[in-house]
Amino acid sequence: MADKDGILEAKNYGIGIEQNSDGFYVKGAGHYSWGMKSRLSKVFNPVSGKSLMLAFDHGYFLGPTSGLERLDLNIPPLAEYIDCFMGTRGGMTTCINPTLTGNKAIALRVTSGSSILDDDLSDEIISVDIAEAIRMNADLMASQVFIGAPNQRKSIENLSKVINTGNTYGVPTMGVVAVGKDMERNAKYFRLATRIIAEVGAQVVKCYYCDDFESVIAACPVPIVIAGGKKIPEAEALEMCYNAISMGAAGVDMGRNIFQSEDPSAMVQAVRAIVHEGIDHKEALDMFNALKAKK
Structure with a gap:
């Protein structure tokens, strides 16, 4: 069923089966090239089919975010628990020892151009080209997309250019749904935005993540990972992760709810257990508290 705006309603619309004809486990990737599949298999764990990404790219428009004042001290201790670093070119090259990334995927943010001083955050450019992404051994390029914002068309153009060059060299692209201050965060909007990007x-x-998240997952033909968003209490963040994974999310790209946690190491391990071991949020909270108590 579709509503009056032509947007698919959630009713009677189940979660799509993430299965490819050739057996490759990443949703929608059955017909991709060898190199593309190779990189995606680093991003998404072959056993669970999921990914735990650690986002620390906030400084590209927020500056020295709380918890990220020292990237070189705060991020490396969490590396052993994650599947994928998500950072900027400058953050990665200056603060992350490349030996830490040996078996970890790299999601490289390739768009920028705005800051918290701007009234319109949607006016961005492609700031990192494909040659640089390959030099940095990136497994995924992240491009911000502003559906419904003043620079929607420009952001889709940026995304298209990144995808086109990425496809040429077998480097996947992740389209990041940006939500401005005045934009609705509901399933109808996210179904629209994620489908356009795919x-x-x-x-x-x-x-x-949002209410009726199952319909967002079902309507998108490629994997969706959820953003952690602003810092919320640990119990709420873990419940959000559990709900998203239970509803079909292919992973979590969490930043502030890990590095701004009371105990970042305990939090990243609890989130990992939800993503890869299938424990629920209550068990994860018990795990977080037990790990924190040991310190």
């Missing part, structure tokens, strides 16, 4: 050709989509 139809343009992104191999992965990142968006926020």
Whole structure:
């Protein structure tokens, strides 16, 4: 069923089966090239089919975010528990020892151009080209997309250019759904935004969790990982992760709810257990508290 705006309603619309004809486990990736599949298999754990990404790219428009004042001290201790670093070119090259990334995927943010001083955050450019992404051994390029914002068309153009060059060299692209201050965060909006990004050709989509998230997952033909968003209490963050994974999310790209936690190491381990071991949020909270108590 579709509503009056032509947007698919959630009713009677189940979660799509993430299965490819050739057996490759990443949703929608059955017909991709060898190199593309190779990189995606680093991003998404072959055993669980999921990914735990650690986002620390906030400084590209927020500056020295609380908890990220020292990238070189705060991020490396969490590396052993994650599947994928998500950072900027400058953050990665100056603060992350490349030996830490040996068996970890790299999601490289390739768009920028705005800051918290701007009234319109949607006016961005492609700031990192494909040659630099390959030099940095990136497994995923992240491009911000502003559906419904003043620079929607420009952000889709940026995404398209990143996808086109990425496809040429076998490097996947993740389209990141950006939500401005005045934009609704509901399933109807996220169904629209994620579907547009997937139809343009992104191999992965990142968006926020919302009510009726099953319909967002079902309507998107590629994997969706959820953004952690602003810092919330640990119990709420773990419940959000559990709900998203239970509803079909292919992973979590969490930043502030890990590095701003009371105990970042305990929190990243609890989130990992939800993503890869299938424990529920109550068990994860017990795990977080037990690990924190040991310190």
